[in-house]
Amino acid sequence: MAKLENWGYRAVAVNLHDNGTEGCTNHLREEKSTVMHLLVKTLKLVKVIVISPSLSGTFSIPYITSDLYTDEIAGYVAVAPVIHSDYKEESFKKLSKLKALIVYGANDLSAGSSIHLLKQMPLSHQVVLADAGHVCYIDQPGKWHEELKKFLDTF
Numbered sequence: 427m428a429k430l431e432n433w434g435y436r437a438v439a440v441n442l443h444d445n446g447t448e449g450c451t452n453h454l455r456e457e458k459s460t461v462m463h464l465l466v467k468t469l470k471l472v473k474v475i476v477i478s479p480s481l482s483g484t485f486s487i488p489y490i491t492s493d494l495y496t497d498e499i500a501g502y503v504a505v506a507p508v509i510h511s512d513y514k515e516e517s518f519k520k521l522s523k524l525k526a527l528i529v530y531g532a533n534d535l536s537a538g539s540s541i542h543l544l545k546q547m548p549l550s551h552q553v554v555l556a557d558a559g560h561v562c563y564i565d566q567p568g569k570w571h572e573e574l575k576k577f578l579d580t581f
Contacts, residue, residue: 429571433578438469442485455488462489466498475501475578480560481508483540490524491517500581502526502547503574506560509540518546526550527577531558531565551577 430437442461462485466474476499478486487509489495490502502524526547530537532554544550553573558565 429575433575435475435578436471438471440465442482456492458485459488459492459495461485463495463498466495471498473500474498475503475581477503477505477574478507479505479563483507483509487513490521496523499524501577503577504528504540504544505570506530506534506537506562507540507544508536509543513543515543515546518543519548521547522549524549525577525580527573528552529555529562529570529573531555531560531562533557533559534562536560 427437427439462476465471476486476490483504486502486504490499491513504526507528507530524547526544526549528541528544528550529552530541537560541552545552555562555566555569555573558569563570
């Protein structure tokens with residue numbers, strides 16, 4: 427957070443709990459995207475870049491794939507993403523204007539299908555951190571911050 431603020435960004439962290447609910451229904455997806463939208467509006471955020479590690483994707487993915495809030499989101503950073511299997515490639519292929527950074531550790535065994543889905547985003551860039559596992563940003567903090575800064579500098 428401090429690095430983001432030092433780089434000139436307003437950083438906001440929100441810890442949303444989902445307990446890893448498998449099989450997110452369409453109704454539940456709408457609720458989660460609405461929660462994200464209300465956070466953005468309540469905090470008066472503009473053109474947000476969502477940084478979403480691991481299971482937080484259960485909230486961020488419904489938000490970025492919703493057709494309702496595309497004007498709010500400038501970018502998406504998926505860190506060691508975990509996406510439930512009921513999403514389809516088409517949900518990500520349609521995100522033609524959303525820049526995305528996909529970061530995960532070379533030793534992360536849980537990222538496979540999620541990475542495949544996120545790579546369908548036309549403006550996505552993938553970074554694999556060597557000698558890192560699921561918590562790649564902790565295993566390789568220097569490289570993580572370097573890649574994040576490069577991505578943010580494209581806005």
